[in-house]
Amino acid sequence: MTQRIQDFLRARREDGPCLVLDLDVVRENYAAFAKALPDTRVFYAVKANPAPEVLSLLAGLGSCFDTASVGEIEMALAAGASPDRISYGNTIKKERDVATAYGLGVRLFAVDCEAEVEKIARAAPGSKVFCRILCDGDGAEWPLSRKFGCAPSMAASVLERAHRLGLVAHGLSFHVGSQQRDPRKWDAALKSAAGVFRELAERGISLAMVNLGGGFPTRYLKDVPATKAYGQSIFRALRKHFGNRIPETIIEPGRGMVGAAGIIEAEVVLISRKSQDDPLRWVYLDIGKFNGLAETMDEMIRYPIRTPADGDETGPCVLAGPSCDSVDVLYEKTPYDLPVSLEIGAKVLIEGTGAYTTTYSSVGFNGFAPLKSYVI
Numbered sequence: 001m002t003q004r005i006q007d008f009l010r011a012r013r014e015d016g017p018c019l020v021l022d023l024d025v026v027r028e029n030y031a032a033f034a035k036a037l038p039d040t041r042v043f044y045a046v047k048a049n050p051a052p053e054v055l056s057l058l059a060g061l062g063s064c065f066d067t068a069s070v071g072e073i074e075m076a077l078a079a080g081a082s083p084d085r086i087s088y089g090n091t092i093k094k095e096r097d098v099a100t101a102y103g104l105g106v107r108l109f110a111v112d113c114e115a116e117v118e119k120i121a122r123a124a125p126g127s128k129v130f131c132r133i134l135c136d137g138d139g140a141e142w143p144l145s146r147k148f149g150c151a152p153s154m155a156a157s158v159l160e161r162a163h164r165l166g167l168v169a170h171g172l173s174f175h176v177g178s179q180q181r182d183p184r185k186w187d188a189a190l191k192s193a194a195g196v197f198r199e200l201a202e203r204g205i206s207l208a209m210v211n212l213g214g215g216f217p218t219r220y221l222k223d224v225p226a227t228k229a230y231g232q233s234i235f236r237a238l239r240k241h242f243g244n245r246i247p248e249t250i251i252e253p254g255r256g257m258v259g260a261a262g263i264i265e266a267e268v269v270l271i272s273r274k275s276q277d278d279p280l281r282w283v284y285l286d287i288g289k290f291n292g293l294a295e296t297m298d299e300m301i302r303y304p305i306r307t308p309a310d311g312d313e314t315g316p317c318v319l320a321g322p323s324c325d326s327v328d329v330l331y332e333k334t335p336y337d338l339p340v341s342l343e344i345g346a347k348v349l350i351e352g353t354g355a356y357t358t359t360y361s362s363v364g365f366n367g368f369a370p371l372k373s374y375v376i
Contacts, residue, residue, distance in 0.1 A: 212234060259355040
């Protein structure tokens with residue numbers, strides 16, 4: 001937690017759970033990506049945290065933007081990005097949304113099947129397309145396999161179809177899984193991408209770009225490699241599979257850009273047990289799955305939690321949210337150790353929450369207000 005966040009929380013007026021995000025950390029992270037992969041363009045994944053202050057900062061630093069909807073495209077434009085710095089990276093798009101994006105000047109679109117190619121050919125003629133290929137996401141704490149992408153063996157046909165319909169078959173993309181803690185996982189995906197490049201070259205179509213996706217992690221309870229290690233590993237894999245003809249590359253950091261920049265302050269609402277001899281305490285917070293902590297689903301993301309009683313004896317707890325929904329339990333399969341002396345009303349700090357929290361917060365489930373966000 002930065003000193004700036006500490007000072008803000010000390011001075012803030014009580015108004016329920018909130019996220020506080022420090023822009024200085026975002027600025028440092030952008031510089032780290034630019035240094036680790038100097039020949040790669042950064043396309044910030046807007047979905048991670050679309051706060052206008054974050055987008056404006058990144059636009060001013062020269063970042064491009066990966067967007068998933070017309071709404072996110074409009075946010076990036078409002079932040080100062082020109083249309084040529086925006087990718088419509090969602091492979092699932094309504095044709096009218098493709099047309100709207102095209103009207104706004106966007107010319108770079110993701111696809112993973114011929115039906116999507118045909119939509120873009122009709123609604124965004126002459127645009128560049130890149131085909132997402134399947135990647136198993138092994139080793140990622142939040143895998144992104146199956147829903148997006150096609151088999152590498154199919155990608156060549158998808159891009160050839162795009163070429164035949166007058167689009168620019170621009171390149172390929174993949175995603176090794178969100179919160180990927182192994183920098184070597186880009187190697188197999190780049191091997192597959194190089195194979196598709198060769199196959200299309202044999203068909204007379206030259207691809208120009210590889211979108212390396214996101215996956216760059218934030219430190220939660222486990223240490224993660226430095227950004228530099230990812231850059232070195234990715235560059236080695238590019239040289240290994242593409243030789244001296246390395247294509248244009250882009251990355252789509254989201255969590256790795258803003259995750260560590262944010263802290264959620266929450267309050268302990270209740271501490272109880274389910275029976276007199278139950279060894280587990282149930283600790284209920286005023287924030288849960290529906291208020292921004294959706295990534296605790298299946299306990300995939302385990303956030304560091306700091307309390308005023310840190311340093312005291314600890315014991316296992318089930319951690320849950322405040323809503324009247326039985327699935328609003330954060331950690332139960334693997335209980336969370338918290339101080340035995342923790343009391344109702346205590347403030348707790350949930351670290352590494354700058355990404356995928358405000359955007360997952362419901363509008364008002366059970367009448368609880370959406371997660372407040374302060375950008376400093």
